[in-house]
């Protein structure tokens with residue numbers, strides 16, 4: 001099977017790191033559970049200038065490398081790879097973050113996953129004038145059977161794949177959202193992702 005995995009807040013605990021960074025940089029105290037909006041300027045009440053500095057700081061190599069792994073992520077992904085599945089990490093991080101992101105994956109035992117930077121969130125919600133390694137038209141040529149994503153803003157990238165099963169990693173900013181269709185399932189950790197995946201794979205195998 002071909003599996004799409006988002007990076008931030010699926011593989012690693014980015015929002016928790018941003019919560020600490022907001023205290024350090026702006027004395028803004030918003031604990032993880034209170035990050036209700038995927039738009040971090042909204043969640044942390046930052047003006048445009050603060051938000052830009054926040055994003056730049058959050059994408060510095062040392063900061064990216066310090067993000068904690070979401071428990072179980074690399075174990076489950078490596079099991080999939082061992083079983084012959086094809087795993088691609090499709091991140092909305094800009095290409096300038098590619099090298100530290102690649103290093104983070106390698107350091108966390110994920111040498112065999114592919115990494116692509118796709119402009120998921122438009123030019124305003126990220127570091128300005130960023131480049132991305134995966135063009136939209138090339139992304140739309142890729143096929144996936146399974147996706148793991150936390151951001152409702154990225155769900156539109158699944159509209160062209162009617163059979164795609166989407167596992168939404170439960171986060172405070174996606175609890176209010178309505179899923180586009182029945183292919184979406186909320187998952188609370190990598191253990192349950194693994195379970196849903198295994199069930200789905202069994203069904204898929206018998207129906208072919």
Ligand SMILES: [Mg+2]
Nearest residue numbers: 006008009150
């Ligand atoms: Mg994410």
